[in-house]
Amino acid sequence: MLKVKRLSPHATLPTIGHPGEDIGYDLYASEDLTIAARGAAGVPTGVAIEFDPPAGGVVKTRSGMAKKRLMCNAGVIDAGYRGEIIVLMENLGDQEYEIKRGDKIAQLLEHPFLAKEVVEAELTDAARGAKGFGSTGK
Ligand SMILES: O=c1ccn([C@H]2C[C@H](O)[C@@H](COP(=O)(O)OP(=O)(O)OP(=O)(O)O)O2)c(=O)[nH]1
Numbered sequence: 001m002l003k004v005k006r007l008s009p010h011a012t013l014p015t016i017g018h019p020g021e022d023i024g025y026d027l028y029a030s031e032d033l034t035i036a037a038r039g040a041a042g043v044p045t046g047v048a049i050e051f052d053p054p055a056g057g058v059v060k061t062r063s064g065m066a067k068k069r070l071m072c073n074a075g076v077i078d079a080g081y082r083g084e085i086i087v088l089m090e091n092l093g094d095q096e097y098e099i100k101r102g103d104k105i106a107q108l109l110e111h112p113f114l115a116k117e118v119v120e121a122e123l124t125d126a127a128r129g130a131k132g133f134g135s136t137g138k
Pocket residue numbers: 059073074075076077078079081084085086087088
């Protein structure tokens with residue numbers, strides 16, 4: 001279950017486009033806002049959430065918006081966060097982008113709580129080791 005607390009009368013509660021199939025909840029803007037070309041903004045959703053414990057969430061870009069170069073940044077929602085979900089959006093395009101209250105702006109994925117104790121230690125060998133950044137080719 002996703003518990004949702006409405007923080008603004010203008011909020012649209014998260015929805016699932018295709019229940020039982022889509023893995024993300026759609027998130028909606030609760031305010032009108034313009035993001036300047038090459039600019040960024042925190043878009044309010046007017047909601048706070050609580051997943052079944054112990055879980056948090058990840059806010060991800062919708063593919064349709066990525067096509068328009070409107071990307072979500074940051075996006076880690078901690079399991080204990082009870083504040084308003086803010087969608088941090090970056091407009092990588094050359095045109096300003098208008099967001100209207102009620103627009104679907106991002107998707108929220110549930111993420112299990114996986115963080116464990118931090119222990120300083122020697123690490124085991126692995127085939128990849130420290131190779132990365134294109135080491136396997138293009
Ligand atoms: O895109 C985002 C990212 C984060 N948050 C909220 C939920 C998250 O639990 C909290 C803190 O985020 P994060 O841990 O990324 O921020 P920080 O800059 O590391 O701050 P803190 O020191 O409070 O952890 O802010 C959002 O609403 N939207």
